[in-house]
């Protein structure tokens with residue numbers, strides 16, 4: 306039995322032929338041509354599905370399902386992409402379109418939610434029924450799983466943890482509100498904090514690294530902090546507080562089995578995870594008397610999307 310997992314992103318559309326155990330048998334990627342119309346992008350997705358079947362060496366009737374993860378608001382029940390901000394998708398009936406070519410169940414979901422499902426079934430969340438995947442990238446994406454099910458909300462528009470308010474009347478966000486968590490805890494925010502501190506402390510190791518490399522990245526402060534630089538350590542500590550503060554709210558509401566951190570920043574590994582975990586455990590409701598939520602790196606990273614998408618169709 307085979308399934309297709311498709312992960313639609315702003316840069317590329319990733320696809321894989323997957324079996325029930327989540328083993329990838331064949332994979333292919335295409336570029337997301339954002340200037341195309343929604344009809345043209347749908348056709349690209351259909352062609353990618355067809356090539357995964359033929360190149361993967363299976364008959365089309367051996368296909369048991371196609372799952373697709375898409376950024377934006379997704380009405381999973383109706384199979385409609387309600388809105389996607391970086392691709393030309395608005396009220397697109399993607400399931401109906403693909404049904405003309407494929408005679409198998411086709412399911413869609415929001416990309417962050419789907420990635421959380423992937424981590425629960427095949428990644429660092431294996432064995433957990435309640436988990437939160439937080440992706441620290443350009444923004445902050447959250448996928449919340451409650452009792453093994455994705456928390457969707459009405460028309461799939463729920464679970465947007467990145468836009469909960471961390472600072473009243475704080476920094477403006479792309480969503481139109483001020484003070485969203487993602488304005489403080491994303492990789493973009495980390496770079497902004499790093500820049501502020503390097504300007505304030507021009508003799509610090511952080512400032513020296515930036516000068517030498519000619520750019521600031523999410524790694525800069527961590528490299529300096531690991532080398533014993535005080536400014537680097539201050540930046541890391543400030544960033545950890547912002548990340549943890551949002552997680553504490555999520556823990557107080559959901560008390561998941563575990564929290565998984567994905568995105569480029571998570572490559573800082575246990576150095577970062579332990580700092581976040583300590584703070585979350587200390588300040589979440591009940592402190593050390595309540596269940597201490599482990600904070601782990603999301604291990605599937607780029608494959609979480611395709612595996613989670615396929616998992617939308619795999620029931621066990």
Ligand SMILES: [Zn+2]
Nearest residue numbers: 468478480485
């Ligand atoms: Zn926002």
